[in-house]
Amino acid sequence: MSPLDTIAREKQGDRSGPGFRSLLAQRPHLTLTAVGLAVEAVPLIRIAVGHGTPTWVYSAGAISHRYRMMATALSATGLDVRIHYALKANDALAVVTLLARQGAGADVVSDGERRIARQAGIAAKDIMFSGVGKTEAELRAALADGTGQINVESGEELAMLSGIARSMGVTARVALRVNPDVDAGTHEKITTGLAENKFGIPAADAVALYSHAAALPGISPVGLAVHIGSQITSLAPYRAAYGVLAELVQAIRAAGHTVTALDCGGGLGISYEDEEPPTPQAFASVLKETLGGLDVKLAIEPGRWIVGPAGLLLTRVVMQKQGEQRRFVILDAAMNDLLRPSLYGAWHGILPITPARWRAALSPADVVGPVCESGDTFATARPLPDLPAGEVVALLDTGAYGAVMSSTYNARPLAAQVMVSGTVDAVIRQRQSFEAMRASDVLPPWLGPLLPPPRH
Numbered sequence: 344m345s346p347l348d349t350i351a352r353e354k355q356g357d358r359s360g361p362g363f364r365s366l367l368a369q370r371p372h373l374t375l376t377a378v379g380l381a382v383e384a385v386p387l388i389r390i391a392v393g394h395g396t397p398t399w400v401y402s403a404g405a406i407s408h409r410y411r412m413m414a415t416a417l418s419a420t421g422l423d424v425r426i427h428y429a430l431k432a433n434d435a436l437a438v439v440t441l442l443a444r445q446g447a448g449a450d451v452v453s454d455g456e457r458r459i460a461r462q463a464g465i466a467a468k469d470i471m472f473s474g475v476g477k478t479e480a481e482l483r484a485a486l487a488d489g490t491g492q493i494n495v496e497s498g499e500e501l502a503m504l505s506g507i508a509r510s511m512g513v514t515a516r517v518a519l520r521v522n523p524d525v526d527a528g529t530h531e532k533i534t535t536g537l538a539e540n541k542f543g544i545p546a547a548d549a550v551a552l553y554s555h556a557a558a559l560p561g562i563s564p565v566g567l568a569v570h571i572g573s574q575i576t577s578l579a580p581y582r583a584a585y586g587v588l589a590e591l592v593q594a595i596r597a598a599g600h601t602v603t604a605l606d607c608g609g610g611l612g613i614s615y616e617d618e619e620p621p622t623p624q625a626f627a628s629v630l631k632e633t634l635g636g637l638d639v640k641l642a643i644e645p646g647r648w649i650v651g652p653a654g655l656l657l658t659r660v661v662m663q664k665q666g667e668q669r670r671f672v673i674l675d676a677a678m679n680d681l682l683r684p685s686l687y688g689a690w691h692g693i694l695p696i697t698p699a700r701w702r703a704a705l706s707p708a709d710v711v712g713p714v715c716e717s718g719d720t721f722a723t724a725r726p727l728p729d730l731p732a733g734e735v736v737a738l739l740d741t742g743a744y745g746a747v748m749s750s751t752y753n754a755r756p757l758a759a760q761v762m763v764s765g766t767v768d769a770v771i772r773q774r775q776s777f778e779a780m781r782a783s784d785v786l787p788p789w790l791g792p793l794l795p796p797p798r799h
């Protein structure tokens with residue numbers, strides 16, 4: 344590669360990243376066997392042949408293991424803290440049910456997510472309802488169901504909730520979501536705790552609004568909530584945000600109110616490439632250090648950390664095309680399936696599943712999908728072996744913000760989802776059929792009924 348090439352690639356943010364072996368070493372649910380890459384004890388070739396591609400594959404073992412790692416780290420601190428899994432990271436019924444069986448509560452941001460949590464067997468009292476724009480219908484449904492906590496994000500929402508609760512003759516347990524104005528040091532599109540962001544109420548208004556809430560009919564303020572962003576890879580922003588929370592608790596109590604619950608949000612990052620996010624133990628000690636002495640029930644809302652590394656997107660090479668300057672590996676998965684690379688410039692490990700490809704020489708390739716947008720690119724100048732049509736590769740760490748962000752752009756039906764447990768695999772969401780994808784389409788009456796398609 345000439346120096347000019349290097350400069351050009353750096354400009355585009357190209358990063359070759361860790362090699363295959365080192366990606367594998369850090370992901371204990373993945374192994375390279377004689378028949379190729381396997382998730383737990385199921386070879387991926389079996390899934391690709393049996394269920395087709397593209398297909399999302401989740402390791403049940405990895406999800407449970409990560410949940411337990413987090414739970415163990417928290418309980419070792421002796422704090423009263425509960426894990427509320429953030430459904431928006433991955434809302435597959437099987438994933439939520441698996442976590443519910445481990446004892447997880449839920450953090451939901453829509454009526455749809457709230458209903459999925461309930462279907463999965465999570466008790467209404469173990470659900471937190473977050474979000475800046477909950478509608479009246481959503482709040483009414485949550486109250487009717489006895490939802491454990493509603494995280495209110497503005498004075499306007501508080502007034503609306505009070506009116507709804509009063510009309511229903513119920514009391515809403517409310518936490519005020521505070522915006523601590525700290526920089527989570529993450530991608531701008533997933534930073535939520537800066538004053539300029541749409542989330543929460545300014546810390547300076549919290550005491551007054553809490554007092555106001557305590558006087559409102561139908562509202563029982565129980566505490567505060569924060570969530571400062573996602574894919575956070577250092578402890579400093581957490582320390583800062585929880586410090587703000589601790590001060591507010593003292594101030595609210597000094598004003599004569601009770602505070603019994605703090606929702607500490609989610610956001611803990613994972614290692615996609617070479618990030619070194621804090622361990623659950625280190626995160627738990629920050630909780631203890633900052634909030635341990637307050638005599639409150641704590642909750643955290645991890646999403647990505649629990650499910651992200653446990654999933655991959657299995658996809659087949661449609662063709663390998665030698666462009667004028669670059670080699671393109673064109674996959675049957677696209678930005679409509681996995682949006683993160685186009686949306687955030689996110690880096691995902693890409694592993695061939697055939698053993699022979701692990702021994703072959705590497706050269707840079709752009710890995711792209713078939714959608715008609717240049718942004719439909721998963722990787723640029725990635726060192727990869729020759730990957731002729733028919734080869735299958737895995738896009739790693741796509742268990743969070745993967746399938747949930749999929750669309751049917753380019754009239755591409757949603758991919759199948761499979762869960763692996765030990766030696767068995769099961770479809771947890773069918774591949775969408777053409778008919779299901781179009782089932783909601785109707786013609787306006789003035790166009791009349793569909794005519795039979797012309798013969799030529």
Ligand SMILES: *Cc1c(COP(=O)(O)O)cnc(C)c1O
Nearest residue numbers: 429473573609610644645646647
């Ligand atoms: C998105 C979100 C989470 C989960 O964030 P992760 O980065 O996936 O851990 C938790 N709480 C709230 C309020 C959220 O909006």
